[in-house]
Amino acid sequence: MAVAHPQILAFDVFGTVVDWHGSIAREMAARYPQVDGDAFALAWRKGYQPAMDLVRQGQLGWTRMDALHRRILDGILPQFGLGDMPEAERADLNRVWHRLAPWPDAVAGLQRLKSRFVITPLSNGNIALLTHMAKNAGLPWDCVLSAEVFQAYKPDPRAYLGVADVFGVEAASVMLVAAHHSDLAAARQCGLQTAYVERPLEYGANQPKDVTPQPDNTYHCRDLLDLADQLGC
Amino acid sequence: MAVAHPQILAFDVFGTVVDWHGSIAREMAARYPQVDGDAFALAWRKGYQPAMDLVRQGQLGWTRMDALHRRILDGILPQFGLGDMPEAERADLNRVWHRLAPWPDAVAGLQRLKSRFVITPLSNGNIALLTHMAKNAGLPWDCVLSAEVFQAYKPDPRAYLGVADVFGVEAASVMLVAAHHSDLAAARQCGLQTAYVERPLEYGANQPKDVTPQPDNTYHCRDLLDLADQLGC
Numbered sequence: 001m002a003v004a005h006p007q008i009l010a011f012d013v014f015g016t017v018v019d020w021h022g023s024i025a026r027e028m029a030a031r032y033p034q035v036d037g038d039a040f041a042l043a044w045r046k047g048y049q050p051a052m053d054l055v056r057q058g059q060l061g062w063t064r065m066d067a068l069h070r071r072i073l074d075g076i077l078p079q080f081g082l083g084d085m086p087e088a089e090r091a092d093l094n095r096v097w098h099r100l101a102p103w104p105d106a107v108a109g110l111q112r113l114k115s116r117f118v119i120t121p122l123s124n125g126n127i128a129l130l131t132h133m134a135k136n137a138g139l140p141w142d143c144v145l146s147a148e149v150f151q152a153y154k155p156d157p158r159a160y161l162g163v164a165d166v167f168g169v170e171a172a173s174v175m176l177v178a179a180h181h182s183d184l185a186a187a188r189q190c191g192l193q194t195a196y197v198e199r200p201l202e203y204g205a206n207q208p209k210d211v212t213p214q215p216d217n218t219y220h221c222r223d224l225l226d227l228a229d230q231l232g233c
Numbered sequence: 234m235a236v237a238h239p240q241i242l243a244f245d246v247f248g249t250v251v252d253w254h255g256s257i258a259r260e261m262a263a264r265y266p267q268v269d270g271d272a273f274a275l276a277w278r279k280g281y282q283p284a285m286d287l288v289r290q291g292q293l294g295w296t297r298m299d300a301l302h303r304r305i306l307d308g309i310l311p312q313f314g315l316g317d318m319p320e321a322e323r324a325d326l327n328r329v330w331h332r333l334a335p336w337p338d339a340v341a342g343l344q345r346l347k348s349r350f351v352i353t354p355l356s357n358g359n360i361a362l363l364t365h366m367a368k369n370a371g372l373p374w375d376c377v378l379s380a381e382v383f384q385a386y387k388p389d390p391r392a393y394l395g396v397a398d399v400f401g402v403e404a405a406s407v408m409l410v411a412a413h414h415s416d417l418a419a420a421r422q423c424g425l426q427t428a429y430v431e432r433p434l435e436y437g438a439n440q441p442k443d444v445t446p447q448p449d450n451t452y453h454c455r456d457l458l459d460l461a462d463q464l465g466c
Contacts, residue, residue: 066401118364128400131351131376143364144376148399166381167361168299 004172005231006193009113010122010145010163012154012178013130015202017110017121017224018100018137020045025204027096035080038204043079047072052124052153062151064126070094097125098132103199107138109224112233120145122163122176124153155186164192177227181214188216195219195227237405238464239426242346243355243378243396245387245411246363248435250343250354250457251333251370253278258437260329268313271437276312280305285357285386295384297359303327330358331365336432340371342457345466353378355396355409357386388419397425410460414447421449428452428460 014020021041028037051068054060073094077083085093113119119140121130124147134141145163152158164171171191178184179199188194195218198211213220221227247253257277258270284301287293306327310316318326346352352373354363357380367374380386383395397404404424411417412432421427428451431444446453454460 114368118368120364126399127376127378127382131353131400135347135351135375141376142368143360143374145360149360149382166359167364 005117006173006175007118007169008163008167008174009117009119009195010160010174010176010192011110011119012176012180012183013121013123013125013133014100015199016177016179016197017106017139018102018133019202020097020100021202021204023100024096027093027099031093032080032082035082038206040076040080042203042207043076044069044072047075056153056156064128064148065097065124066094066126066129069097095132098129099136100133102137102139103223105223105225107140109228110140112228113224113231114140114142116231116233118142118167120163122154122159123147154183157186157190160187160190160192175218177224181217184217193218195221197224197227198222238350239406239408240351240402241396241400241407242350242352242428243393243407243409243425244343244352245409245413245416246354246356246358246366247333248432249410249412249430250339250372251335251366252435253330253333254435254437256333257329260326260332264326265313265315268315271439273309273313275436275440276309277302277305280308289386289389297361297381298330298357299327299359299362302330328365331362332369333366335370335372336456338456338458340373342461343373345461346457346464347373347375349464349466351375351400353396355387355392356380387416390419390423393420393423393425408451410457414450417450426451428454430457430460431455 011017024041024044025037028035028040051072055063073090077085110119120143121141122145123130126148127144127146130144130146147153147159150158150162161171164174172193175193175195176184176187177195177197179197179202184194184196200208200211202209219227219230221230244250254274257274261268261270261273284305288296306323310318343352353376354374355378356363359381360377360379363377363379378396380392383391385391394404397407405426408426408428409417409420410428410430412430412435417427417429433441433444435442452460452463454463
């Protein structure tokens with residue numbers, strides 16, 4: 001049975017649309033040549049799920065990703081010999097997440113997909129982070145949805161179902177596009193269509209990621225240009 | 234004392250960025266030539282504040298603008314001899330608000346303002362309405378904020394202060410751009426900067442609007458190109 005096309009494409013962002021590892025490693029190398037930028041990027045990202053767990057489990061009230069990124073940053077700086085970094089510099093470094101570079105296919109792929117679908121982030125990043133990132137990187141979103149809008153971090157069903165609710169459509173009319181099978185599995189449980197994007201170098205060239213297709217996804221694509229091809233854009 | 238430039242420009246949309254009266258009157262004239270399109274547009278808009286008042290006063294729970302527009306539409310159709318309009322046609326007509334045309338200066342003005350500021354709607358229209366409108370009209374928003382995000386219809390302070398909160402800035406770093414002095418006055422009470430935009434034909438050529446400057450606004454502009462001039466974009 002042919003699956004009807006979705007109307008709304010909702011994108012995971014960190015790792016799927018933008019290269020957090022490469023962007024952070026490059027900025028660290030430029031600013032602090034004495035630090036291992038690869039290790040720093042991985043350490044920062046390693047705190048990501050545990051920080052959101054504090055919110056998911058109610059130990060922290062609703063807290064934006066900018067503030068969670070900052071908590072993690074403050075925790076890892078001493079491990080990299082940067083424990084005496086002044087406040088203004090910490091605040092500026094924390095905004096590296098607002099400056100992440102897109103994967104090379106992302107802007108052109110989104111432009112093509114936008115010609116036929118509503119395209120929106122559905123990221124755990126906060127609205128300001130996603131807005132500044134889009135402005136900086138030229139991501140042509142039609143709107144900016146975020147865990148912040150629904151006050152619920154993925155994989156909370158409220159995030160996925162919130163997109164369908166906002167647009168007044170059934171869950172199956174929304175497709176989550178992501179480079180992470182766990183995110184896609186949670187979306188599928190809510191009735192969304194799913195597209196997996198291969199990002200083998202998400203964790204850097206030293207840690208290539210298994211990008212084997214999983215049959216439950218509606219689409220499996222090499223990158224966003226490939227997704228546009230498969231969707232006839 | 235020179236006022237520092239804002240960082241975020243938040244725009245009222247209906248009447249300020251898009252021409253609701255002309256768009257609705259034109260669509261009515263094309264679809265239902267027997268109906269007075271000018272009167273129909275005015276009648277539909279006349280129900281706008283009373284419908285939001287039901288939500289503001291708690292008689293209705295949070296209800297999106299699409300649903301409020303539909304309530305008003307259902308109420309006025311019989312007065313215009315269209316009481317037997319079928320459901321699908323009502324639903325499609327209700328989406329005329331998603332198809333409103335921009336004022337002639339709006340797209341070019343927003344493009345210029347976007348080069349220097351974050352530009353976002355701050356409209357009582359819902360996210361889907363504003364997103365479809367932007368896609369259709371080519372409005373280059375950086376993100377889409379709405380009363381829906383804050384679950385509070387302007388002039389509720391939560392809407393104005395919500396923009397500053399999302400971006401982590403002081404209220405004075407946000408400027409509301411609107412064609413309505415009451416909206417601007419409420420924003421100013423919250424500490425926002427304000428820019429008044431002249432839209433003398435908002436209610437159609439038969440009801441020209443008084444666009445006399447009021448001294449309390451930070452800026453007074455003829456249109457969005459004039460605002461871009463004044464802000465040095």
